[in-house]
Amino acid sequence: MPSTASLHGQVTGNASTTNRPTMHYGKKDVFVYRTYAKPLKANKQIPESNFQERKNVLFGVDVQVALHGQEFLKNYTDGDNSTCVATDSMRNFIELSGGKIEFSTIDGFLVETAKGFLKQWPHIEQVDLAGQSVEFDDVPVEKNGVIENSGIMFRPRKTERPRASVSVRRNGDNFEVVNHVSGITDVHLMKITGSSFKDFIQDEYTKLPEKEDRNLFIYVDIDWTYNNPEDGANLDTSNYVPAEQIRDIAATVFHELNDQSIQHLVYVIGQRILERFPQLKDVSYYTNNRTLSEVAEASNGQGKVYTEPTLPYGFQAFTVTRDDLK
Numbered sequence: 001m002p003s004t005a006s007l008h009g010q011v012t013g014n015a016s017t018t019n020r021p022t023m024h025y026g027k028k029d030v031f032v033y034r035t036y037a038k039p040l041k042a043n044k045q046i047p048e049s050n051f052q053e054r055k056n057v058l059f060g061v062d063v064q065v066a067l068h069g070q071e072f073l074k075n076y077t078d079g080d081n082s083t084c085v086a087t088d089s090m091r092n093f094i095e096l097s098g099g100k101i102e103f104s105t106i107d108g109f110l111v112e113t114a115k116g117f118l119k120q121w122p123h124i125e126q127v128d129l130a131g132q133s134v135e136f137d138d139v140p141v142e143k144n145g146v147i148e149n150s151g152i153m154f155r156p157r158k159t160e161r162p163r164a165s166v167s168v169r170r171n172g173d174n175f176e177v178v179n180h181v182s183g184i185t186d187v188h189l190m191k192i193t194g195s196s197f198k199d200f201i202q203d204e205y206t207k208l209p210e211k212e213d214r215n216l217f218i219y220v221d222i223d224w225t226y227n228n229p230e231d232g233a234n235l236d237t238s239n240y241v242p243a244e245q246i247r248d249i250a251a252t253v254f255h256e257l258n259d260q261s262i263q264h265l266v267y268v269i270g271q272r273i274l275e276r277f278p279q280l281k282d283v284s285y286y287t288n289n290r291t292l293s294e295v296a297e298a299s300n301g302q303g304k305v306y307t308e309p310t311l312p313y314g315f316q317a318f319t320v321t322r323d324d325l326k
């Protein structure tokens with residue numbers, strides 16, 4: 001089984017270079033902040049999005065690394081550290097890589113950094129890297145009587161963080177990208193009308209009332225893979241799909257669709273994404289249902305009062321593939 005740099009920013013699995021189910025080690029939460037990284041431009045305009053460019057004036061990424069290779073076995077079995085790359089060195093390598101590579105995406109940064117590891121330490125067989133963006137918004141300020149984005153001052157954003165995970169393996173003298181997933185985490189969308197949930201199984205366990213119209217509040221993680229992993233994992237981004245356009249498709253479809261459930265909604269969003277971007281192979285979701293609990297009708301009849309939903313929350317996980325377009 002090839003190793004998988006899995007979704008949700010976790011690096012797991014094992015390289016096929018060993019029969020042992022698990023042997024890898026590394027470092028997590030290596031933060032790299034790079035100013036004036038290369039801007040990322042949209043390769044095409046789509047009806048659902050006005051995204052043109054990610055300026056990357058301040059690019060932040062939270063990286064996790066794991067190394068694989070038979071040469072690390074003696075670190076465990078013999079207490080022999082002669083092949084051990086200290087996890088502190090891994091951290092330093094990743095941080096310095098932020099200044100050596102001219103990247104515009106997390107994916108490109110991770111792939112080039114992974115190749116750098118394989119070059120620097122020839123006994124490493126495979127490198128898994130996962131990164132989640134640390135997002136900043138340019139802060140509007142007054143400049144000569146008008147409100148404009150500062151350009152040099154930013155405020156952190158906690159949701160809607162693009163992410164990527166890659167595994168790069170040594171193959172003779174070459175480095176091969178054996179796994180690549182791009183994504184965006186924590187897209188939080190709340191629609192106050194135009195969603196229903198009814199006709200589900202009614203039996204002695206059913207307490208939930210059927211709703212012809214409900215508010216629907218979802219936390220969504222979306223991940224996608226490319227038909228040709230090079231398209232997403234290259235420093236050349238001419239076939240790259242920006243996470244912002246995926247996010248905007250999700251919002252537009254959610255707005256338009258009279259959805260019957262979260263399951264129905266994510267299916268239609270996935271179809272739209274695959275229609276817009278033929279270079280993508282599939283789209284996967286992890287959704288969390290945060291639909292607000294209804295407290296009362298407003299006394300003027302125009303509106304409702306809600307409060308936070310109570311635990312536990314429902315979730316859905318689903319992959320839409322090209323077969324779903326037929």
Ligand SMILES: O=c1[nH]c(=O)c2[nH]c(=O)[nH]c2[nH]1
Binds near residue numbers: 197260261262289
């Ligand atoms: O969109 C939904 N899907 C479900 O499967 C479900 N189950 C539930 O209690 N509420 C909802 N909402």
